[in-house]
Amino acid sequence: MSNILTLAYLVPLFPLIGFLVNGLLRKQLNKPLIGIIGSGSILASFIVSLLIFLQVKNGASDVITYFNFISVGDFSIPFAFQIDQLSSIFLLIITGVGFLIHVYSTSYMHEEKTEHFGRYFAYLNLFVFSMLLLVMGANYVIMFIGWEGVGLCSYLLIGFWFKKPEYNKAANKAFIMNRIGDLAFLIAIFWIIGKVNSVGYTEVLAAAQATGDAQVFSAFDLTGITILLFIGATGKSAQIPLYTWLPDAMAGPTPVSALIHAATMVTAGIYMIARSNILYTLSPLTLDIITWIGLATALLAATIALKQNDIKKVLAYSTVSQLGYMFLALGTGAYVAAVFHVMTHAFFKALLFLGSGSVIHAMGGEQDIRKMGGLSKHMKVTNFTFLIGCLAIAGIPGLSGFFSKDEILANAFIKSPVIYGIGLFTALLTAFYMFRLYATTFLGKFRGTHEQEHHLHESPAAITIPLIVLAVLSVVGGYVGIPAFIKEGAHSLNSFLSPVVAESNTILGEHHISHSTEWMLAGISTVLIIIVVIFAWTKFSKRPDTEEATGFGKVLADKWYVDELYEKIIVNPLEKLGGFFNRVMETSVIDGLVNGVGRLVNYGSRQLRLIQSGQVGNYVLLMVLSMLLIFAIQFFLRK
Amino acid sequence: MPIIYYIILSIALFSIGIVGVLTRRNAIIIFMCVELMLNAVNLLLVAFSKMHYNAALKDGLVAGADGQLFVFFIMVVAAAEVSVGLAIIVMMYRNIHSVDVNFLNRLKH
Amino acid sequence: MSITEILFAVLTVVALFGAMMVITSRNPIYSVLWLILTFFAISGHYILLNAQFLAIVNIIVYAGAIMVLFLFVIMLMNLNKETEPSRNRWLKMAGVIGGGCLMLVLVAALRDIDIKDNIANVGHGDIGLLKNLGKELFTTYVVPFEISSILFLSAMVGAVVIGKKN
Numbered sequence: 001m002s003n004i005l006t007l008a009y010l011v012p013l014f015p016l017i018g019f020l021v022n023g024l025l026r027k028q029l030n031k032p033l034i035g036i037i038g039s040g041s042i043l044a045s046f047i048v049s050l051l052i053f054l055q056v057k058n059g060a061s062d063v064i065t066y067f068n069f070i071s072v073g074d075f076s077i078p079f080a081f082q083i084d085q086l087s088s089i090f091l092l093i094i095t096g097v098g099f100l101i102h103v104y105s106t107s108y109m110h111e112e113k114t115e116h117f118g119r120y121f122a123y124l125n126l127f128v129f130s131m132l133l134l135v136m137g138a139n140y141v142i143m144f145i146g147w148e149g150v151g152l153c154s155y156l157l158i159g160f161w162f163k164k165p166e167y168n169k170a171a172n173k174a175f176i177m178n179r180i181g182d183l184a185f186l187i188a189i190f191w192i193i194g195k196v197n198s199v200g201y202t203e204v205l206a207a208a209q210a211t212g213d214a215q216v217f218s219a220f221d222l223t224g225i226t227i228l229l230f231i232g233a234t235g236k237s238a239q240i241p242l243y244t245w246l247p248d249a250m251a252g253p254t255p256v257s258a259l260i261h262a263a264t265m266v267t268a269g270i271y272m273i274a275r276s277n278i279l280y281t282l283s284p285l286t287l288d289i290i291t292w293i294g295l296a297t298a299l300l301a302a303t304i305a306l307k308q309n310d311i312k313k314v315l316a317y318s319t320v321s322q323l324g325y326m327f328l329a330l331g332t333g334a335y336v337a338a339v340f341h342v343m344t345h346a347f348f349k350a351l352l353f354l355g356s357g358s359v360i361h362a363m364g365g366e367q368d369i370r371k372m373g374g375l376s377k378h379m380k381v382t383n384f385t386f387l388i389g390c391l392a393i394a395g396i397p398g399l400s401g402f403f404s405k406d407e408i409l410a411n412a413f414i415k416s417p418v419i420y421g422i423g424l425f426t427a428l429l430t431a432f433y434m435f436r437l438y439a440t441t442f443l444g445k446f447r448g449t450h451e452q453e454h455h456l457h458e459s460p461a462a463i464t465i466p467l468i469v470l471a472v473l474s475v476v477g478g479y480v481g482i483p484a485f486i487k488e489g490a491h492s493l494n495s496f497l498s499p500v501v502a503e504s505n506t507i508l509g510e511h512h513i514s515h516s517t518e519w520m521l522a523g524i525s526t527v528l529i530i531i532v533v534i535f536a537w538t539k540f541s542k543r544p545d546t547e548e549a550t551g552f553g554k555v556l557a558d559k560w561y562v563d564e565l566y567e568k569i570i571v572n573p574l575e576k577l578g579g580f581f582n583r584v585m586e587t588s589v590i591d592g593l594v595n596g597v598g599r600l601v602n603y604g605s606r607q608l609r610l611i612q613s614g615q616v617g618n619y620v621l622l623m624v625l626s627m628l629l630i631f632a633i634q635f636f637l638r639k
Numbered sequence: 640m641p642i643i644y645y646i647i648l649s650i651a652l653f654s655i656g657i658v659g660v661l662t663r664r665n666a667i668i669i670f671m672c673v674e675l676m677l678n679a680v681n682l683l684l685v686a687f688s689k690m691h692y693n694a695a696l697k698d699g700l701v702a703g704a705d706g707q708l709f710v711f712f713i714m715v716v717a718a719a720e721v722s723v724g725l726a727i728i729v730m731m732y733r734n735i736h737s738v739d740v741n742f743l744n745r746l747k748h
Numbered sequence: 749m750s751i752t753e754i755l756f757a758v759l760t761v762v763a764l765f766g767a768m769m770v771i772t773s774r775n776p777i778y779s780v781l782w783l784i785l786t787f788f789a790i791s792g793h794y795i796l797l798n799a800q801f802l803a804i805v806n807i808i809v810y811a812g813a814i815m816v817l818f819l820f821v822i823m824l825m826n827l828n829k830e831t832e833p834s835r836n837r838w839l840k841m842a843g844v845i846g847g848g849c850l851m852l853v854l855v856a857a858l859r860d861i862d863i864k865d866n867i868a869n870v871g872h873g874d875i876g877l878l879k880n881l882g883k884e885l886f887t888t889y890v891v892p893f894e895i896s897s898i899l900f901l902s903a904m905v906g907a908v909v910i911g912k913k914n
Binding site for chain 3: 627635
């Protein structure tokens with residue numbers, strides 16, 4: 001095993017092969033084989049990723065160029081992979097969580113027809129391939145290819161059950177919202193190319209730090225590029241104002257929601273910003289914008305989640321909220337904390353989604369929590385793992401969510417106590433709605449039909465084993481980032497990622513708060529969260545709110561009417577404009593123009609036809625006139 | 640006589656012929672105008688023949704017969720043309736009882 | 749002013765006047781007669797140019813044969829009335845203007861040509877005599893001459909075929 005980094009191409013290659021085999025032969029293969037190919041290719045990727053990670057852990061990091069992707073004049077874009085600490089962590093998350101979800105899917109999607117089963121796994125493999133490309137690319141263009149690829153797969157998988165029109169609508173919404181962000185991303189890439197004449201991270205980040213005569217970016221350039229990149233990230237990572245697609249994306253199969261819309265794809269924006277952290281560090285304005293947008297998203301989504309009754313919608317808004325947290329971390333310059341939260345969130349949110357999938361499976365497709373309740377008696381494993389997930393996301397000490405969330409809140413406190421306050425409030429809301437969800441679903445009495453109750457069962461091993469693995473990870477995942485105030489030097493993730501963010505940290509400087517303050521902050525949040533959890537637990541296990549929300553609750557249940565607002569402000573005017581163009585421009589201007597040309601020619605030829613009177617005299621006259629003309633030209637105009 | 644006089648005379652006769660063709664509707668008159676144009680050209684040819692003869696005479700040569708022979712051939716052709724043309728006009732008169740060319744608008748169809 | 753110049757002027761005036769009358773007469777018979785007068789004037793020009801043979805042929809063939817043919821046809825059809833409906837006035841005007849312009853252009857085209865010294869000498873030369881022309885015709889132009897006889901034959905056949913009642 002000389003240098004495993006050179007074998008990095010194997011990581012995306014396996015899912016690509018899986019995609020091709022499953023996609024092309026989906027009618028020939030049978031279900032077990034499709035499942036084995038789909039999951040096996042991801043497992044192979046995971047093993048290679050693990051080997052790469054171990055290598056990187058020993059200090060290796062490299063940019064491996066395979067071939068020249070685009071070459072124009074003196075500008076070239078190599079097809080290259082960048083293997084370093086940041087990408088290797090993401091590789092592990094993607095392939096690891098991805099593998100578990102593939103295994104889960106073999107059981108969850110078992111009732112699909114064979115060809116749809118094959119199509120599902122092909123999409124899933126293609127998604128993993130694109131995501132790996134996104135993470136491994138050594139320049140913005142390769143990242144953009146992956147970026148678009150995951151957008152495409154997301155669209156395909158949200159609309160997987162394409163026979164339902166509303167699912168297709170949700171898929172379109174996701175695709176279009178992403179497209180808005182992608183446009184900004186693309187403009188940012190062009191801007192970078194215009195300035196640096198290169199898109200490689202190494203060159204761009206080096207250029208960003210150049211000062212004096214060698215300075216490439218003005219302050220305006222940096223702010224513009226970073227804001228455009230951030231707009232791209234808001235599309236993919238579901239931040240205000242482009243977040244509304246994510247809750248609708250729950251139309252896809254539940255494992256897809258777990259993989260794409262919770263654990264991996266939506267973190268692409270965070271990865272991108274963490275990857276270009278120096279650019280962001282150098283433009284404080286953008287950092288402030290990111291902070292506030294992240295905070296606003298976290299709060300807004302958390303409030304909406306309070307009143308949702310669809311089990312997946314609650315989790316979706318919780319995802320949006322947690323992504324807001326990650327952006328808050330990025331905005332405060334705590335890039336490591338953001339990546340840390342990406343990791344822990346990937347574990348517990350995948351766990352929660354898969355758990356909800358197990359519940360939905362048991363309930364025969366029912367997603368409304370008001371019709372559930374008391375499931376803990378019937379589904380022991382699901383109940384237990386779901387509880388762990390809830391505890392983790394709520395931030396109960398000892399589980400992974402506590403560590404990452406606490407780190408983010410501590411960084412927020414450094415920036416401003418106000419931000420900390422709002423962040424803490426959001427964390428309390430998170431704990432509240434998660435335990436509202438848990439208590440309503442698993443505790444109390446069963447409220448569904450008798451038939452459903454009879455049908456209730458624990459899911460098969462292919463579903464429960466990934467749940468158990470993820471539950472374990474949700475517990476222990478936080479211990480790679482034990483904060484300094486508990487044990488000095490135990491934050492292994494921080495030291496592991498330090499090469500990636502070294503320059504940023506030098507520029508931002510170290511702002512430590514005293515350990516006693518940190519103890520105090522952690523203590524306050526823990527006490528408050530435990531109070532909220534107990535309150536929610538007791539409130540909803542006894543008396544779940546099954547009635548329709550009223551007053552302010554209705555505003556929350558209707559998602560602050562943001563969708564309606566977009567409908568009014570953007571969609572309707574656009575539709576009106578489209579209608580205007582359709583009715584006026586299309587019919588009178590364009591059709592008028594085209595038909596007008598036709599009519600003109602028609603009319604003109606009818607008039608010209610009159611010349612052909614058939615009377616010899618006219619012909620002779622014309623002949624004479626023509627001769628006249630020829631003579632005139634010959635003798636007078638030729639000179 | 641300077642040759643230019645003859646040229647201008649011929650052009651004048653030719654143009655009168657053209658105007659006749661353009662303005663009259665009687666097929667026979669049009670035909671006659673064509674004959675007039677032919678004669679204008681004949682006159683010019685004879686004049687040129689004479690001019691050529693004079694120019695060659697200075698060098699002690701005899702020339703200019705070609706032009707007059709061309710006139711001769713033109714007369715031959717004109718005679719043949721007239722015989723056929725008049726036959727056509729007679730037939731036309733027999734069919735439509737008129738020699739007005741405006742009735743001959745079959746070319747339109 | 750020499751006698752030839754006077755003759756030239758008189759013949760020119762007669763020819764042009766005759767031609768004008770051809771196209772302006774309402775009665776086709778008058779047109780034919782004016783045309784014959786024009787042909788006589790042109791024959792006069794031929795004589796002035798020492799083309800005696802052509803002058804005679806012109807009178808015999810044109811004024812004699814062809815124009816008499818025209819006359820016959822007109823009389824056969826009983827067209828010796830002013831039956832011709834007048835043509836569209838604008839079209840008539842256009843015809844006149846077109847012809848006038850053509851003449852103008854042709855004359856104007858001559859302005860740069862240097863032919864002041866080229867004289868068509870009147871009263872001298874024997875090139876137009878029958879003897880000389882005949883020699884030329886039957887030596888150099890014997891083939892066209894024979895072909896023209898075929899042309900005549902075919903014209904004759906054509907005239908008969910066309911004139912036949914179908």
